[in-house]
Amino acid sequence: MRPPLSKELWFSDDSSVPETLRFKQWNGKERSIFFQPPSFYVSPQDLPFVENGGVAVLTSRKVLHMDVRGNKVRLDNGSEITYDKCLIATGGTPRNLPALERAGEEVQKQTTLFRKIEDFKSLEKISRNVQSIVIIGGGFLGSELACALGRRARNTELEVIQIFPEKGNMGKILPEYLSNWTTEKVRKEGVNVMPNTVVKSAKYQDKKVILKLKDGQTIKTDHVVAAVGLEPSVELAKSARMELDSDLGGFRVNAELQARSNIWVAGDAACFYDLKLGRRRVEHHDHAVVSGRLAGENMTGAAKPYWHQSMFWSDLGPDVGYEAIGIVDSSLPTVGVFAKGTAKDTPRAVTQESGTGIRSESETEEVATSVNVSAGAASSAHPPQEGEDYGKGVIFYLRDKVIVGILLWNIFNRMPIARKVIKDGEEHDDLNEIAKLFNIHED
Incomplete structure (x- = not known):
């Protein structure tokens, strides 16, 4: 479950959280970040022999090719898996800023594209050992991380700076008056918020990342977090001959989340037809859960359209x-x-x-x-x-x-x-x- 990576995990007083990945919810109850305990899953080798079936996860393998006529996929080690029905839930990859990508290897080493458990562990450790962190991005992830790090910075010497091109935090979502109010709230959490700010270039000098801004200012920092959106992972589209949506990105599917006769797509990578609101692609936890459940039901013949507004x-x-x-x-x-x-x-x-x-x-x-x-x-x-x-x-x-x-x-x-x-x-x-x-x- 990704949401706690930018929310509750940061607000714990327990220093072992990066190892245990257990966190206290706002209500005080403790919980693990993992969706199911390891005991829930069957090993891939045992799956064909389990009487009532089960769920197996094969890790450290990548699907390189889909043979949709032969109903099989080829993995990066050359082995193949056949299927009757296939669900693609490849999610997405965090975007980087072109200015940071052009800046060279040293800047890349001091940049986190925040998405995975490893990114949380790494940034948590970095936040305890540096003097300054810059967060680029004023959306959900950037604003949540800014608040979390700002709260932590109250008791340390850490300086947290958040920069983004919009007029205020969550500027693409909230009406302007509420975006302005939210920006002040983030500032009260101890964050130096710099709206209307665009990074023009970056370089690494004297063990610092130096960000040059469009208005001519420069910012020196120890570490940069880029929270500037997601690119849906659609590499399989070519071999599977699946249609992509040129406007919204992602695999184009119908209202039942079906892309081809035996293939469904759920989560961030699905560009689906919403019966009420038209064609959409959604990158949220509840949508991943709900669309996954619906695709699963439809793979067993339910033929249900997507009507649940996540x-x-x-x-x-x-x-x-x-x-x-x-x-x-x-x-x-x-x-x-x-x-x-x-x-x-x-x-x-x-x-x-x-x-x-x-x-x-x-x-x-x-x-x-x-x-x-x-x-x-x-x-x-x-x-x-x-x-x-x-x-x-x-x-x-x-x-x-x-x-x-x-x-x-x-x-x-x-x-x-x-x-x-x-x-x-x-x-x-x-x-x-x-x-x-x-x-x-x-x-």
């Missing part, structure tokens, strides 16, 4: 978090309705109450059957005022007057309602009324 969530430390669903893009028109927050409206409080830490797990099966606005619900909802503290609220993202995305700011366990609003796909005259569905005025 959610994503981001925590900027234990006190501010949001959950979102659908097309959440700050270039769309948005309407925000906010209310006063209380001590209960934080990621830490909600996980203490619900007993779950990976929030998407608690709601993937829930479905809201109807969304009726009750008469007499509190009507003090309002658009945010300048300088206000955004305690909790709902932001609606609109396309042709229809809600296509919903972001819940410090409001939790309401995703089934958001899912139903998007699934209904209706025009709404008064979004204040829809905001009441989320009980944002409960104390």
Whole structure:
């Protein structure tokens, strides 16, 4: 499970976390990062002889070629595996900045493209032994890591700098006023945030990475983290003769996540047809879980279309978090309705109450059957005022007057309602009324 790599793992007081990979959730319960314990899996050699089947994982091997007519794949050691049905879940590879790639081997050695457990272990160790770290990127990963490292830097001499080209943190997702507020929140976590900043070139000199910025400034640092997006891993497309999406990237699949007669794709690498929102590619934990489950069911003949709107969530430390669903893009028109927050409206409080830490797990099966606005619900909802503290609220993202995305700011366990609003796909005259569905005025 990748999410804790940029969230809870950093907030533990236990120095053995990089070895044990066990972490305390915001609710205090301990958990392992691994999706299943090793005992769950069968060894690949034993799999043909296990009476009721099972799941085997073959590690340290790469698939080089797919023979779709012969229903087999060839591995990098020359061996072959035959299949009846095949699921491709190759995920993606973190992008690097061209300016860093051009800078040579020494700069590359001092750069982390944060994606894997090894990257967490390495950066955790580096953060204890250097004076300065620069994080490039203002999206989910960059902002979460900046908050985590900023919190750690409070008790050390570490300087944490975050730079990105947008006007504020999460600028591609949050409306501008909320992005500005979030940027101030990240600064309060001890991070030197530099928005509207682009790296022009980099070099290694006197044991430091020197970043030259577009405005002529330079930054000297010991280590750089590039959190600038993901490139879907689609190397198998050529031999499998599978169609790629030229706009969104990834393997093009239908609403049932099928690419060819015996091949399905799930997770980051799938560019799928969403029945409500059109063609999409999604890079979030809940989508990986949900699309994997759906593809698995369809491989056994279920023939189910992708209708479940996967959610994503981001925590900027234990006190501010949001959950979102659908097309959440700050270039769309948005309407925000906010209310006063209380001590209960934080990621830490909600996980203490619900007993779950990976929030998407608690709601993937829930479905809201109807969304009726009750008469007499509190009507003090309002658009945010300048300088206000955004305690909790709902932001609606609109396309042709229809809600296509919903972001819940410090409001939790309401995703089934958001899912139903998007699934209904209706025009709404008064979004204040829809905001009441989320009980944002409960104390």
